Amino acid sequence: MTVRNPDGTGVPEATGQDLVSPDARPPEVLVRPARIEARGFSWRHAGRKDPALSGLDLVIEPGEKVLIAGASGSGKSTLLHALVGLLDDEAGHRGGELLVDGAPPDPRSGRAGLVLQDPDAQAVLSRLGDDIAFGLENQRWPVERIWPRVRQVKDLVGLGQQLDHPTEALSGGQKQRLALAGVLAYAPGLVVLDEPTANIDPVGVPRLRDAVLDSCRETGATLVLVEHRIGAWAEHMDRLIVLGPDGVLADGSPEGVLQDAGLRPVLDAAGVWYPGRSSAVLVEADGMPGTPAGAGKCQEGTAAPEVLLEAEDLAVARTLHGPPAATGISLRLRAGHAVALIGANGSGKSTAALTLAGFLPPRGGTVRAHPALLRHRAVQPPRGRKARRRRDSSDPAQWPAVDLVARIGYVFQEPEHQFLATTVRDELALGLRRTGAGHEAETVDRLLEELRLTRLAQAHPLTLSGGEKRRLSVACMLATSPPVLVLDEPTFGQDARTWDALIGLIRARLEEGCAVLTVSHDHAFARALGAEALSLGVEGKERRR
Amino acid sequence: MSATTMVEGTTAAPSGAGVPAPGTDLLVPVRRRTLMVRTHPVVKLGCAFAVTLTVLLSVDMISAGVLLVALLLALPFSGLDMRVLLRRLWPIPVACVLSGYGTALLAPASGTVLVDWGPLGFSTGSILTGVAIAMRGMVLALAGVLVFATTDPTDLADGLAQRLRLSPRFVLSALAAFRLVGLVIADWRALSMARRARGVERARGPVGIVAGFFALAAALLVQSIRRGTRLAAAMEARGFGGKHRSWARPSLLRPRDAVMPALTVPLCALAAGLAVSLGTWNFIFL
Numbered sequence: 001m002t003v004r005n006p007d008g009t010g011v012p013e014a015t016g017q018d019l020v021s022p023d024a025r026p027p028e029v030l031v032r033p034a035r036i037e038a039r040g041f042s043w044r045h046a047g048r049k050d051p052a053l054s055g056l057d058l059v060i061e062p063g064e065k066v067l068i069a070g071a072s073g074s075g076k077s078t079l080l081h082a083l084v085g086l087l088d089d090e091a092g093h094r095g096g097e098l099l100v101d102g103a104p105p106d107p108r109s110g111r112a113g114l115v116l117q118d119p120d121a122q123a124v125l126s127r128l129g130d131d132i133a134f135g136l137e138n139q140r141w142p143v144e145r146i147w148p149r150v151r152q153v154k155d156l157v158g159l160g161q162q163l164d165h166p167t168e169a170l171s172g173g174q175k176q177r178l179a180l181a182g183v184l185a186y187a188p189g190l191v192v193l194d195e196p197t198a199n200i201d202p203v204g205v206p207r208l209r210d211a212v213l214d215s216c217r218e219t220g221a222t223l224v225l226v227e228h229r230i231g232a233w234a235e236h237m238d239r240l241i242v243l244g245p246d247g248v249l250a251d252g253s254p255e256g257v258l259q260d261a262g263l264r265p266v267l268d269a270a271g272v273w274y275p276g277r278s279s280a281v282l283v284e285a286d287g288m289p290g291t292p293a294g295a296g297k298c299q300e301g302t303a304a305p306e307v308l309l310e311a312e313d314l315a316v317a318r319t320l321h322g323p324p325a326a327t328g329i330s331l332r333l334r335a336g337h338a339v340a341l342i343g344a345n346g347s348g349k350s351t352a353a354l355t356l357a358g359f360l361p362p363r364g365g366t367v368r369a370h371p372a373l374l375r376h377r378a379v380q381p382p383r384g385r386k387a388r389r390r391r392d393s394s395d396p397a398q399w400p401a402v403d404l405v406a407r408i409g410y411v412f413q414e415p416e417h418q419f420l421a422t423t424v425r426d427e428l429a430l431g432l433r434r435t436g437a438g439h440e441a442e443t444v445d446r447l448l449e450e451l452r453l454t455r456l457a458q459a460h461p462l463t464l465s466g467g468e469k470r471r472l473s474v475a476c477m478l479a480t481s482p483p484v485l486v487l488d489e490p491t492f493g494q495d496a497r498t499w500d501a502l503i504g505l506i507r508a509r510l511e512e513g514c515a516v517l518t519v520s521h522d523h524a525f526a527r528a529l530g531a532e533a534l535s536l537g538v539e540g541k542e543r544r545r
Numbered sequence: 546m547s548a549t550t551m552v553e554g555t556t557a558a559p560s561g562a563g564v565p566a567p568g569t570d571l572l573v574p575v576r577r578r579t580l581m582v583r584t585h586p587v588v589k590l591g592c593a594f595a596v597t598l599t600v601l602l603s604v605d606m607i608s609a610g611v612l613l614v615a616l617l618l619a620l621p622f623s624g625l626d627m628r629v630l631l632r633r634l635w636p637i638p639v640a641c642v643l644s645g646y647g648t649a650l651l652a653p654a655s656g657t658v659l660v661d662w663g664p665l666g667f668s669t670g671s672i673l674t675g676v677a678i679a680m681r682g683m684v685l686a687l688a689g690v691l692v693f694a695t696t697d698p699t700d701l702a703d704g705l706a707q708r709l710r711l712s713p714r715f716v717l718s719a720l721a722a723f724r725l726v727g728l729v730i731a732d733w734r735a736l737s738m739a740r741r742a743r744g745v746e747r748a749r750g751p752v753g754i755v756a757g758f759f760a761l762a763a764a765l766l767v768q769s770i771r772r773g774t775r776l777a778a779a780m781e782a783r784g785f786g787g788k789h790r791s792w793a794r795p796s797l798l799r800p801r802d803a804v805m806p807a808l809t810v811p812l813c814a815l816a817a818g819l820a821v822s823l824g825t826w827n828f829i830f831l
Contacts, residue, residue: 084782107781114782120728121775124721124783126699133793138784146793168727182783359738382746405744416768417732417739434744462771476743 033062033222034111034190036083040096043078043087045463050455052078055247056096060239062189065216065223067233067254069272070243072467072495076226077117079243080192083224084114100190110139112190113183117198117466117493119175122182128170129154129163131178135186153185157211158204173200177208184215191216193225197232198493205232228495229273234258242270271495305334308373308484308515309356309396309408315364316348316355324363325351326536333484333515335372338506340526341519343536349519350413352536353486356517357408358396368394369407376483378402380436406435409477413488413519415469419461424453424472427461431480447475451501467498474502478509485509488519503528572694573633579624582695585802587704592809593692599813600684605825606673609680611816616687623691634690641682649675698723700796707796714786721776729769736764 042054053075060066070076081087082098085105098104105112113135116122125131132150141149150163157177161170170178180196196212197205209232216223227233234240234254242250242257249266250257257263258274267274315327326348331339333356341349354360356367374392381388382400390398396408412418421427428444437443448454451471456464461472474490485506491499506516506529520526526533575582581589596616600609620627648671654661655670702720706713740761741747747757780786820826 081778086778086782108784108787110784112782116775116779116782118775121772122779123724124717124776124780124785126724130699130793134780134785135783137790137793138787140789140791143791143793143795146791150793168724179779186784354738357742359741387746401741401744401746404741408742410742412735412739412742414735414739416771417735418743420740420743420745420764431744462767 031187031189031219031221033220034100034188035062035102036060036190036222036224037099037102038097039099041082041098042095043075043082043092044095045092046090048459048463050245051075051095052092052245053082053243054095054245056098056243058241058248058251060222060224063220063222064239065213065237066225066239066241067230067237068224068226068241068243069228069230069267069270070226070249070495071269071271072498073465074243074245074270076243077194077465080114080194080224080226083190083192084112086114108138110135110186111188112192113186113188114192115176115179115183115194115196117194119172119179122179123167123170123175124182126166126168127163128159128161128165128167128178131167132181132185135182139186141186149185153181153215156184156215157181158207173204176200177211180208180212184212187219188221189219190222190224193223195227195493196225197227197229209233209236228271228493230254231273231275234275242266242272244270269497271497271499273496277496305336305513306372307332307334307370309333310368310370311352311356311365312368313365314352314355314362314367316351316360317363318351318360320361324348327364329365329534329536331356331534333517335483335513335515336510338510338516338518338526338529338531340529340531340533341517341536342521342523342526342533347536349536350488353410353488353517353519356396357410357484357486358399358404359410361397367396369396370394373407373483376407378406378435379438380434402434405431405480405482406437407482408484408486409480409482411474411477411485411487411490413492415473416462418473418476419469422460423458424448424461424464425457427472428475428479431476435480437480443479447479450505451475452497466493467495470494471498471501474505478505481512481514483513484515484517486517486519489521490518491520491522491525499525572690573625573630575624575695576626577624579622579695580801580804581619581622581691582624583801584805585704585708585796585798586696586701587708587796588798588802588805589692589696590701590704592805593688595806595809595813596688597685599817600681602829603817603820603827604674604677604681604829605820605827606677606680607823607825608816608820609677609684611819612684612812613680613687615812615816616684616691619691620687623695625691625694630690630694634686637686637690638683641679641686644682645675645677645679647675648678700794703792703794703796707792708798713790717785718777718780721780722773725769725772725776728772729765732768732772733761733765736761736768740764 036058037060038056038058041056042051044051044054056079068076068079078087083100083105085107087094100111123131124134129147129150132153133146136146136149154163157180159174159177159181161174167175167178176196180193183191191212193212197208200208212223212225213236215221225233230240237254240250240252240254240257241248249270250263257267268277310332312330314329315324316329317324329352333339341352343349351360355362358367374394377391378400380402382391382402387400390400391403393399396404399407419427421430425444425448428447429440432438432440432443448457451474453468453472453475456468461469464472470490470493474487477485487506490502494502503525510516510529516529516531518526518529518531596612600612649667650665650671652671652674654666654668656668656673658666658668659672660667698720702716705711706716737747745760817826
């Protein structure tokens with residue numbers, strides 16, 4: 001019996017592996033772990049003054065498990081791309097040397113496997129099993145060994161779906177597992193992971209972590225991963241390296257680095273969430289558990305804080321037809337108070353927030369803006385008589401866009417969608433120009449300073465790092481000082497410093513009497529804001545906690 | 546389809562090869578795994594090519610009519626959801642009838658003149674040409690729908706790369722890009738909401754709508770390119786782009802794949818032969 005493979009080579013079934021794949025691996029999938037050596041390595045993106053990474057000297061021995069931490073913008077992602085050989089020499093300037101097994105890394109060799117930050121952009125094929133098999137095919141695994149391996153890896157990462165499950169229909173966390181499986185499958189000598197557990201709910205983190213560790217133990221591969229929240233990983237890793245813009249800030253065993261009191265300021269400056277880290281904002285929040293941060297101030301003189309925006313028995317849906325994402329939502333946004341919408345992926349949190357701000361029509365129920373909110377409006381009236389009449393409607397969907405900006409600041413989940421200008425400075429000034437608010441220069445300078453974006457003022461928003469983009473998108477919405485602030489997953493993938501900064505900014509707004517609605521998995525964030533939690537369940541029924 | 550290599554026991558893909566995965570609903574969803582659904586994608590493509598070629602060579606009612614009747618008869622055997630098919634694709638017959646009407650109106654008069662209003666007029670000859678054009682359009686559309694709605698894009702890509710030896714780099718990149726098309730619609734919605742949140746008004750009035758469309762299209766293009774770049778990086782990071790690769794889903798020809806061509810080719814011959822013998826065959830290149 002002969003298997004004829006597409007290359008036309010007849011392959012006797014029993015001994016066929018050698019012909020299909022010259023370097024066929026033995027069944028137990030052992031690999032030669034990779035050795036990494038960097039000598040004065042640097043990388044500067046084209047069009048940027050400062051290098052993303054410079055003066056990096058580093059040796060990672062075969063089989064080592066290395067955890068990398070560092071502030072957002074410290075070049076962690078750049079390093080990971082470099083390790084896999086994905087830095088395009090036309091897109092920047094390289095300095096020094098970075099070698100994997102003594103040679104510049106080549107992605108096609110299959111020596112390294114990288115899981116990127118964005119789980120959405122990583123599923124290549126439309127069926128789950130095919131996607132895991134993709135890397136195996138590229139490494140020329142013989143077909144009879146591909147499917148057993150695919151099943152094995154699928155179980156290892158904890159994906160319970162069938163092999164023909166559509167990858168589109170996976171949740172964010174499942175997509176992350178799939179991306180991991182796609183890399184672990186072909187057993188690369190170097191496994192590189194960029195924040196593998198950032199958007200996994202806390203309960204799921206240990207399982208995914210163990211999948212990574214088990215698989216690396218199984219193959220003996222070298223493991224390099226970046227994570228801000230190092231607590232779950234630190235004790236399982238051989239080394240912790242803290243990166244700064246000018247190279248390595250700290251390097252040693254995780255216990256050694258974390259217990260060295262002298263290194264604490266370095267870790268804090270790098271935004272590392274180490275176990276037992278005391279956040280300035282959190283200490284303050286714990287002092288008054290459950291109390292809305294700004295409640296004291298704006299309650300002065302009035303019996304209850306003013307209601308700005310109200311939803312009654314709201315049913316929400318993304319599309320005009322199809323089932324509603326959630327139903328029966330009733331909530332009131334009050335001046336100086338925060339509400340946190342919580343619930344699993346797909347429970348309709350984002351959809352509810354979009355409907356509340358008038359971006360989507362309600363499927364049922366009503367959204368009503370109160371006069372206290374309608375009082376705020378753009379200084380420059382919108383053009384057109386009809387538009388001017390719509391300014392005072394109690395339905396946010398009717399408002400002219402300039403009035404919406406003056407009333408509701410909405411930070412979308414994907415920051416890139418909201419960027420319209422070509423520099424960070426213009427981006428921040430845009431809202432102020434549209435509403436004619438004035439004090440443009442001072443407000444922009446203050447926000448740049450507050451969110452540590454001053455040195456990037458002239459950069460193009462789309463070239464910023466993930467954390468910087470998030471900070472910019474929040475700053476854009478704070479610029480026009482709207483009385484209602486809606487934030488969709490504001491802390492996703494942020495380092496501890498950015499997290500603190502965001503909390504600080506939002507609490508300052510609460511104290512000024514701003515109403516805040518957040519959509520987040522991050523319970524600590526909701527707690528730090530003293531937010532009232534509103535949970536959207538799978539059945540679409542809300543339940544108050 | 547010459548490289549017919551029949552294979553007995555192989556470790557075939559466990560993912561029911563040939564059946565679009567649940568949720569793959571690009572054109573019309575498949576309800577039943579019929580023979581047509583299970584036929585090798587390249588064979589189906591070949592059949593569609595034969596039908597298309599036959600109707601394209603001649604504008605006449607007989608050849609187009611025979612094939613149209615045959616395709617309509619084949620519809621129930623496609624396993625497609627007929628209700629969804631009618632609901633989504635009704636504009637196709639309407640467009641075909643309109644193009645037939647336009648042809649009848651403008652074609653040079655021949656045969657008996659029925660209506661004559663100066664430059665516009667209907668004659669028996671022009672009406673027959675119009676009907677032929679309408680039927681031809683229907684045949685082209687139906688053949689395309691039958692093939693592409695019953696074919697999983699992944700299986701088609703496998704077939705093209707393995708059986709027709711097209712470059713895997715090209716075929717798989719196209720397949721991955723094709724998957725992003727669905728995301729473009731979601732991006733368009735998100736972008737228009739995000740722009741309103743920044744104070745950019747929803748377009749009103751004809752000029753505004755056109756200007757707004759281009760602004761949004763430019764933003765969408767930027768997003769699509771960035772997403773594409775990220776996907777390309779993810780593919781490259783998994784070792785894609787080398788000269789050789791193996792295939793997890795061997796694209797194999799099976800005996801049942803002979804059924805569709807065995808029906809299609811004689812049918813095309815019959816359609817053309819009947820038209821020639823009845824003298825209506827009207828070779829377009831003459």
